[in-house]
Amino acid sequence: MTEPVxxxxxxxxxLHPLSPLLRGGVVLLAILGYAASQLFDNFLSSFGFxxxxxxxxxxxxxxxxxxxxxxxxxxxxxLVVLAVFLGLIALVNWVTWRxxxxxxxxxxxxxxxxxxxxxxxxxxxxxxxxxELSRPLLARALRLARVVVQSAGGSDSTLTLSFLDLGRAEAxxxxxxxxxxxxxxxxxxxxxxxxPEGSLTSSLPRPDAEGAPRPDAEGAPxxxAPxxxAPxxxxxxxxxxxxxxxxxxxxxxxxxGALVLFGLIGAxxxxxxxxxxxxxxxxxxxxxxxxxxxxxxxxxxxxxxLAQAGTAVRVQEGLTDLRTTxxxxxxxxxxxxxxxxxxxxxxxxxxxxxxxxxxxxxEGEGQRETTLxxxxxxxxxxxxxSVVAPGVPAAAWDGAVxxxxxxxxxxxxxxxxxxxxxxxxxxxxxSDVTSAVLLRxxxxxxxxxxxxxxxxxxxxxxxxxxxxxLGLATVHVIPAPGPVSPVLAHLDTARAEVxxxxxxxRARSARRRSEPTRAxxxxxxxxxxxxxxxxxxxxxxERP
Amino acid sequence: xxxxxxxxxxxxxxxxxxxxxxPWRPVSPMLARVRLITLGIVLLPLVVATxxxxxxxxxWVLLGxxxxxxxxxxxxxxxxxxxxxxxxxxxxxxxxxxxxxxxRSLVSVPYGRLQYVDIQSGPLARANGIASxxxxxxxxxxxxxxxxxxxxxxxxxxxxLAARGxxxxxxx
Numbered sequence: 059m060t061e062p063v064x065x066x067x068x069x070x071x072x073l074h075p076l077s078p079l080l081r082g083g084v085v086l087l088a089i090l091g092y093a094a095s096q097l098f099d100n101f102l103s104s105f106g107f108x109x110x111x112x113x114x115x116x117x118x119x120x121x122x123x124x125x126x127x128x129x130x131x132x133x134x135x136x137l138v139v140l141a142v143f144l145g146l147i148a149l150v151n152w153v154t155w156r157x158x159x160x161x162x163x164x165x166x167x168x169x170x171x172x173x174x175x176x177x178x179x180x181x182x183x184x185x186x187x188x189x190e191l192s193r194p195l196l197a198r199a200l201r202l203a204r205v206v207v208q209s210a211g212g213s214d215s216t217l218t219l220s221f222l223d224l225g226r227a228e229a230x231x232x233x234x235x236x237x238x239x240x241x242x243x244x245x246x247x248x249x250x251x252x253x254p255e256g257s258l259t260s261s262l263p264r265p266d267a268e269g270a271p272r273p274d275a276e277g278a279p280x281x282x283a284p285x286x287x288a289p290x291x292x293x294x295x296x297x298x299x300x301x302x303x304x305x306x307x308x309x310x311x312x313x314x315g316a317l318v319l320f321g322l323i324g325a326x327x328x329x330x331x332x333x334x335x336x337x338x339x340x341x342x343x344x345x346x347x348x349x350x351x352x353x354x355x356x357x358x359x360x361x362x363x364l365a366q367a368g369t370a371v372r373v374q375e376g377l378t379d380l381r382t383t384x385x386x387x388x389x390x391x392x393x394x395x396x397x398x399x400x401x402x403x404x405x406x407x408x409x410x411x412x413x414x415x416x417x418x419x420x421e422g423e424g425q426r427e428t429t430l431x432x433x434x435x436x437x438x439x440x441x442x443x444s445v446v447a448p449g450v451p452a453a454a455w456d457g458a459v460x461x462x463x464x465x466x467x468x469x470x471x472x473x474x475x476x477x478x479x480x481x482x483x484x485x486x487x488x489s490d491v492t493s494a495v496l497l498r499x500x501x502x503x504x505x506x507x508x509x510x511x512x513x514x515x516x517x518x519x520x521x522x523x524x525x526x527x528l529g530l531a532t533v534h535v536i537p538a539p540g541p542v543s544p545v546l547a548h549l550d551t552a553r554a555e556v557x558x559x560x561x562x563x564r565a566r567s568a569r570r571r572s573e574p575t576r577a578x579x580x581x582x583x584x585x586x587x588x589x590x591x592x593x594x595x596x597x598x599x600e601r602p
Numbered sequence: 603x604x605x606x607x608x609x610x611x612x613x614x615x616x617x618x619x620x621x622x623x624x625p626w627r628p629v630s631p632m633l634a635r636v637r638l639i640t641l642g643i644v645l646l647p648l649v650v651a652t653x654x655x656x657x658x659x660x661x662w663v664l665l666g667x668x669x670x671x672x673x674x675x676x677x678x679x680x681x682x683x684x685x686x687x688x689x690x691x692x693x694x695x696x697x698x699x700x701x702x703x704x705x706r707s708l709v710s711v712p713y714g715r716l717q718y719v720d721i722q723s724g725p726l727a728r729a730n731g732i733a734s735x736x737x738x739x740x741x742x743x744x745x746x747x748x749x750x751x752x753x754x755x756x757x758x759x760x761x762x763l764a765a766r767g768x769x770x771x772x773x774x
Contacts, residue, residue: 521705538741558708562710562712566712569770
């Protein structure tokens with residue numbers, strides 16, 4: 059499959075010719091397989107082998123009354139039907155492929171597709187939240203990849219280019235991220251840590267994580283020259299063994315295990331034995347459901363690698379569907395460290411983040427949370443945090459993660475809340491650091507959440523009837539949607555109001571700080587591309 | 603680290619869950635009327651039906667009528683309380699909406715975070731000259747809705763919000 063002549067950036071480009079095949083891949087294979095087996099049966103029977111195939115049945119019945127089967131019964135006719143069928147599929151695929159085109163230019167990515175129902179989707183580059191490379195099993199075999207450009211929006215706010223040649227896909231990702239990265243804003247990362255844009259362009263060779271070809275290896279039309287990559291610095295990887303154990307150590311499996319254990323003990327006791335055995339069929343669907351959930355978790359987060367690429371973090375994971383997600387630091391809307399009760403003995407933590415646009419993904423799998431560390435020790439977690447959130451001092455993180463009891467930096471619940479939070483009222487608290495608000499909650503399942511002040515969407519205080527009686531109130535810090543929903547329950551009402559006032563004030567000043575670099579919005583948002591550098595009006599990839 | 607001295611005492615113009623010295627604005631009492639009419643539309647056929655059945659079949663069904671009337675009275679009382687509990691204030695950089703009495707909630711949405719503002723009014727609300735104003739941010743959980751504004755005020759609020767949102771817009 060050869061690509062047409064490399065086109066300059068900004069021109070319409072086509073997807074990989076094999077992509078329609080891959081998109082409909084499994085279904086098509088199933089249909090073809092079914093048709094082939096049917097035809098093969100008929101083929102055999104028409105040569106008189108039918109008696110063997112349909113042992114015992116009268117040979118006359120093979121054709122049946124079905125005119126289609128009769129028509130297909132002739133071997134040549136069968137071949138013709140198969141050929142026409144394949145030709146039709148090829149034609150449809152070819153037409154869809156011809157009509158699906160994309161381009162990157164003018165500060166946006168555009169995708170046009172559809173023959174009867176045309177769709178034209180465009181995403182402005184400054185609205186790009188994250189770029190994901192997804193490689194299902196079949197695509198991996200063919201060295202293809204799907205590029206998912208995530209923007210913040212409703213449920214269907216992604217632009218999916220499936221499929222592209224792997225090298226081209228990687229080049230496109232670099233290109234998009236580099237273009238999108240120019241609208242940097244204040245975030246967890248202090249400005250001096252990010253550095254000027256120059257830091258993005260380093261001439262260090264990029265260690266290739268998966269032995270992939272260089273982006274320019276296969277005539278990738280997008281960049282004319284190798285892009286100035288940010289050096290990819292591996293941060294950590296999660297051994298699959300640990301992930302396996304961590305996956306098993308989950309509330310659902312523990313409950314299930316306990317049930318099975320009781321069942322076995324019960325089965326040993328003669329009097330309740332039959333009863334316990336009778337419960338097994340009822341338990342089976344639940345067990346299957348839990349098992350599937352755990353396997354999916356393992357499949358999603360297997361082979362986990364985390365790397366830093368300039369001002370972005372790159373997550374590579376997946377046992378079968380290998381996905382590479384690149385999240386610019388300033389697109390992290392909220393971050394959560396969580397340690398479920400059953401991970402405490404081994405001291406493991408998980409880090410999840412909210413990135414606008416992902417998490418509400420519809421492509422294939424249901425909810426796709428953005429996990430920066432599926433399971434890791436506290437040191438691993440600290441390492442990840444030092445990369446993605448250097449703006450928050452390590453001491454503050456320690457306080458958030460393990461802290462308990464009175465601490466001048468942390469303000470939280472008072473003894474009044476001990477009726478509602480008997481275990482954790484000393485721990486549930488908040489702290490303001492320079493760039494973010496930190497919440498720590500939970501005594502059994504420990505949680506530490508950071509939301510950059512500049513990313514707070516709104517603040518909510520609520521008070522139920524019981525809370526009202528006790529003079530307590532619950533505050534929610536609301537970032538863009540995702541797996542992390544920061545909440546600090548049962549503060550004294552006056553303290554909740556102080557929280558509201560202070561965090562509001564900090565959010566205000568954070569927004570003001572980020573204002574000068576914000577992208578202008580109306581009428582034509584062109585702040586992304588430095589037009590003085592691209593007088594022709596077409597942004598070109600930077601060259602070293 | 604946050605310095606512990608930053609504990610600001612509750613200022614006189616602080617946003618509070620109840621009371622407070624800010625110029626909190628109530629919503630139109632027409633909202634209560636609209637809600638009462640809606641309640642009547644729902645309950646009246648039921649009451650009539652139970653009365654008819656009660657007179658024709660068995661008197662016991664009239665107990666149901668009584669229950670419905672009591673329920674209606676209670677909900678009507680609740681509507682009055684709820685509507686009088688909704689208040690809102692426009693600050694320099696946020697709009698704050700308070701709701702509820704038994705279950706209180708307060709949401710503070712910065713103008714810079716507004717994605718879009720919806721003005722809705724059904725036929726009944728329109729007949730009474732009110733509209734509801736819904737505020738949407740990038741997060742579906744964080745929007746606020748402000749029911750029962752006089753139509754002119756809702757329109758004015760929307761244009762004010764749009765103007766301030768544009769002036770103070772912050773990236774996501």
